Amino acid sequence: MKITAPSATPFPVPxxxxxxxxASLERFLDFLRTLVSQYLSDNAPxxxxxxxxxxxxxxxxxxxxxxxxxxxPGIVSWGALQEKVTSVFTTLDVVKRVFExxxxxxxxxxxxxxxxxxxxxxxxxxxxxxVDIEIRLEEGLADPKILRKKGFEVLVxxxxxxxxxxxxxxxxxxxxxxxxxxxxxxxxxxxxDLVSKTLHLSYPFTLTLFAVPRIxxxxxxxxxxxxxxxxxxxxxxxxxxxRQA
Numbered sequence: 001m002k003i004t005a006p007s008a009t010p011f012p013v014p015x016x017x018x019x020x021x022x023a024s025l026e027r028f029l030d031f032l033r034t035l036v037s038q039y040l041s042d043n044a045p046x047x048x049x050x051x052x053x054x055x056x057x058x059x060x061x062x063x064x065x066x067x068x069x070x071x072x073p074g075i076v077s078w079g080a081l082q083e084k085v086t087s088v089f090t091t092l093d094v095v096k097r098v099f100e101x102x103x104x105x106x107x108x109x110x111x112x113x114x115x116x117x118x119x120x121x122x123x124x125x126x127x128x129x130x131v132d133i134e135i136r137l138e139e140g141l142a143d144p145k146i147l148r149k150k151g152f153e154v155l156v157x158x159x160x161x162x163x164x165x166x167x168x169x170x171x172x173x174x175x176x177x178x179x180x181x182x183x184x185x186x187x188x189x190x191x192x193d194l195v196s197k198t199l200h201l202s203y204p205f206t207l208t209l210f211a212v213p214r215i216x217x218x219x220x221x222x223x224x225x226x227x228x229x230x231x232x233x234x235x236x237x238x239x240x241x242x243r244q245a
Contacts (some may be wrong), residue, residue: 025083032090040097049104056105059098060112066091067119070126078135078144085142088123089150096154099161106161106176113162113179118209120155127151159183190214 035058039047047055066087095116099105106113127148137143162180186209193214194201206216 025087029087029090032094035094036097040094040101044101047102049107052102052104052107055098055102056109056112059095059116062091062095063112063116063119067095067116067123070123072126073129073133078130079138079141082140082142085147089142089147092147092150092154096157099154099158106179110179110182113158113176114183114210117155117158117183120151120158121209123151124148124155186210 038044070084070088071081127144130144131148135141135144159180162176162183190207190209197215201215202217208214208216
């Protein structure tokens with residue numbers, strides 16, 4: 001994994017492509033926690049628009065590498081996912097704070113926002129599956145409900161920011177609610193497709209946002225790659241067959 005940033009980045013961004021000595025999970029988490037403590041804490045000043053591009057790079061890197069997939073039950077045990085849970089929880093905290101504290105983060109970033117929305121929605125969907133099964137939470141194991149709550153909080157923050165943000169640039173009002181409308185309309189279209197095709201669906205299936213067709217048969221590789229992102233297509237692996245009984 002490699003996250004880079006423009007030369008104007010006000011902080012050093014490490015590379016995690018396997019070529020550096022610092023390419024460990026703990027060092028990476030320390031990097032994220034440092035971002036929060038130095039730049040994104042509740043007491044830190046808001047980040048000006050002039051530094052926005054650096055934070056967009058961080059969001060894209062985190063979204064593409066840490067929010068892309070989360071294993072579903074049956075593939076791996078919850079106990080084996082604790083490092084993944086920790087990295088995702090820390091990532092969610094950074095993403096939430098960036099959207100709350102970086103000026104101009106919603107301006108001209110519609111595709112990034114749609115990508116983050118889709119990844120968060122998929123994460124919540126998969127965590128719903130984990131919440132629904134019985135897990136023996138031994139000492140040291142995180143509760144999937146806590147991670148699910150965190151993911152939903154970030155999703156709500158993102159959508160509220162879109163609905164309430166209005167940026168004026170060079171006398172032109174650019175309202176991010178238009179992106180919110182696109183997202184909500186897409187969700188309505190997905191619901192319409194699901195309702196109209198319920199009797200003809202074969203479970204499990206793949207659900208794709210912002211692309212046509214939205215519903216397609218599941219591919220074998222989807223069992224292990226729950227989300228795919230290609231040319232602004234957001235693909236979800238939907239397995240609800242176990243709930244049909």
